[in-house]
Amino acid sequence: MKKILWTVMVAATLLTQLAGPPALRAQESKPVKIKASAIKVEMIQSDEIKLPAEFQISLYEDLIQQLQKKGFAQVYRQGDRNAEKAADLVVLHSTVLGFKKGNEELREVTTVAGATSIRMHCTFSDKDGKALLVADVTGKVRFLGGNLRATYDFAKRTAQIAHDHFSPVAGT
Amino acid sequence: MSVGRKRIWIAGLSVVISPFVSASLAQEPARAVPEGSVKVVQITGLTGIKKNTGGILVVESGSLRFSHAEMKAEVATASMEDVITGADSQRVIHGTLGSIGLLAAPYGSGRFLSLFRSKLDTLTLKYRDANGGLHGVIFRMPLGKAEVIKKELLAQGARTTVPEEAANASAQSPTAKEQKQ
Numbered sequence: 577m578k579k580i581l582w583t584v585m586v587a588a589t590l591l592t593q594l595a596g597p598p599a600l601r602a603q604e605s606k607p608v609k610i611k612a613s614a615i616k617v618e619m620i621q622s623d624e625i626k627l628p629a630e631f632q633i634s635l636y637e638d639l640i641q642q643l644q645k646k647g648f649a650q651v652y653r654q655g656d657r658n659a660e661k662a663a664d665l666v667v668l669h670s671t672v673l674g675f676k677k678g679n680e681e682l683r684e685v686t687t688v689a690g691a692t693s694i695r696m697h698c699t700f701s702d703k704d705g706k707a708l709l710v711a712d713v714t715g716k717v718r719f720l721g722g723n724l725r726a727t728y729d730f731a732k733r734t735a736q737i738a739h740d741h742f743s744p745v746a747g748t
Numbered sequence: 749m750s751v752g753r754k755r756i757w758i759a760g761l762s763v764v765i766s767p768f769v770s771a772s773l774a775q776e777p778a779r780a781v782p783e784g785s786v787k788v789v790q791i792t793g794l795t796g797i798k799k800n801t802g803g804i805l806v807v808e809s810g811s812l813r814f815s816h817a818e819m820k821a822e823v824a825t826a827s828m829e830d831v832i833t834g835a836d837s838q839r840v841i842h843g844t845l846g847s848i849g850l851l852a853a854p855y856g857s858g859r860f861l862s863l864f865r866s867k868l869d870t871l872t873l874k875y876r877d878a879n880g881g882l883h884g885v886i887f888r889m890p891l892g893k894a895e896v897i898k899k900e901l902l903a904q905g906a907r908t909t910v911p912e913e914a915a916n917a918s919a920q921s922p923t924a925k926e927q928k929q
Contacts, residue, residue, distance in 0.1 A: 619882055626840065629832040629872040630791070633884030637792045653881035724791065724886075 610708055612742035614650035614662035615643055620696075622672040631677075631694070634724045635670065635715075638731035646739040666708065666742055669699045670734070673712065677723060691718045692726040698734055700742070709741050786893045790814055791870075793885030794821040805887060807900040812873075814887075823885070827875045828906035833894035834870035836910040869894040873906075 620627070620635045643651045652659035659665060678692035693716045700709040715730025717723065785806040792799050794814055803816030807825070814821045871894040873885045889897075902908060 628834075628837040629830075630834070630837065630870050630886045633872050633874070633886055634792055636882075636884050653877075653883065655876060656879050656881035658879055 609743035609745075610666075610741060611664050611745065612648075612666040613664045613744045614652060614659065614666070615648050615738065615742070616652040616654070616656065616659045616662075616665060616667045617643065618654045618667060618669050620670050620672065622675075625672045625675050627672050627675055627694075628677070630724065631675070631727060634727040635694070635696075635730060638727045639668070639670070639734060642728075642731040642735035643738060646735045648738070648742075649744065664744075665703050666738075667701050667703070667705075668734075668738070669701065671697045671699075673697050678717065679723075691716060692723040693717075694726050694730055696730060696734075698737070700738065709737070711737050713737065784808070786889055786897060788814070788871075788887045788889040788893075790816075790821075791886035791888055793873075793883060794823075795883075797821050805889070805897065807897060807904065810904050812897075812901065823873065823875050825901050825904040825906040827877075828873055828901060829876065829882075830872075830874040831898050831901050831906050831908045832872045832910055833898050834868075835895065836908075837870075837872070840910060867891055871897055873901075 617636065617639050620632045622632060640651055640653065650662060652662070652665075672694065674693070674695035676691070676693045679690040693714060695712065695714045698711050698713055699707050701707045711734075713730055713733050715726040715728070715733065717725040717729060785804045788803060788805045790797055790799075790801045790803060797803075797814065797816065797819055801816050801819075803814050803819075806813045806815075810825050812823045812825060812828075867890070868888050869891045871887045871889065873887075875883050875885070877883060887894075898908070899912075
């Protein structure tokens with residue numbers, strides 16, 4: 577009986593230590609945000625890996641839409657002259673690392689085969705080209721949806737990363 | 749046959765036929781697509797138009813017009829930096845390997861079979877807005893229509909990174925020539 581009580585107490589102590597005060601844990605996992613009042617999206621680069629034009633455009637347009645949805649007030653496109661005037665501008669460069677075009681029909685029939693995936697290398701840099709954040713992001717479509725849904729998945733993940741690391745007010 | 753029976757017979761017949769007549773009449777306006785225009789689906793990119801919106805695409809007077817009900821979008825052909833069809837993309841990506849795959853099947857059946865792979869074509873555009881911002885638009889349309897629209901756009905001032913000569917050259921690769929002999 578003593579042994580059981582002892583085990584339960586040890587387990588309870590370990591659990592409480594692991595869980596910790598909720599507020600403190602949330603603070604620990606939250607990265608300190610970099611000040612960015614505007615973001616400019618550059619066209620997707622696919623020099624080494626050949627990407628169909630529709631995927632390149634879809635990645636670019638989805639990125640812009642998702643960043644706008646995530647609350648970035650100013651999202652500029654490549655070549656936009658207004659971006660030059662923007663303070664605390666972050667520039668997003670994306671390069672294709674890998675691309676596997678799946679098959680929608682095969683996905684629907686088998687549910688295990690025919691997945692489309694795109695692996696991208698994303699660099700968030702400042703106006704002078706200094707890298708602020710680098711991340712490899714993968715976009716996938718496994719079950720439902722056309723091949724272009726992989727670009728939406730990538731854009732959503734990348735926009736979330738941008739949201740987690742950049743803010744119009746520094747440190748928040 | 750008495751007049752009464754005739755009336756009943758005609759009334760019955762009209763009741764049976766009427767759904768087909770009304771259905772065919774209802775379909776008539778939907779089928780009517782103005783000459784020179786193509787029914788397309790805008791996958792993404794046009795400002796103010798939702799993703800996957802069906803509509804009519806027309807190329808005239810130096811611009812490309814997409815219309816869906818009351819929504820309209822227009823892009824000047826002079827602002828288009830690149831016009832690429834789905835077939836162009838495939839040629840650029842698969843190149844010689846793709847042609848070998850198609851030619852491997854006997855008596856050109858590979859090319860015939862390839863028609864069943866996709867009954868739809870895509871047209872991808874890159875254009876600049878007034879501030880110099882780069883935009884991309886993707887349209888999906890019936891097979892073969894993208895090439896026609898691309899030609900019209902190029903004739904009206906649009907540019908492309910995959911010109912027709914280059915496309916023809918890749919189609920007539922050395923492997924293709926060997927197979928023909």
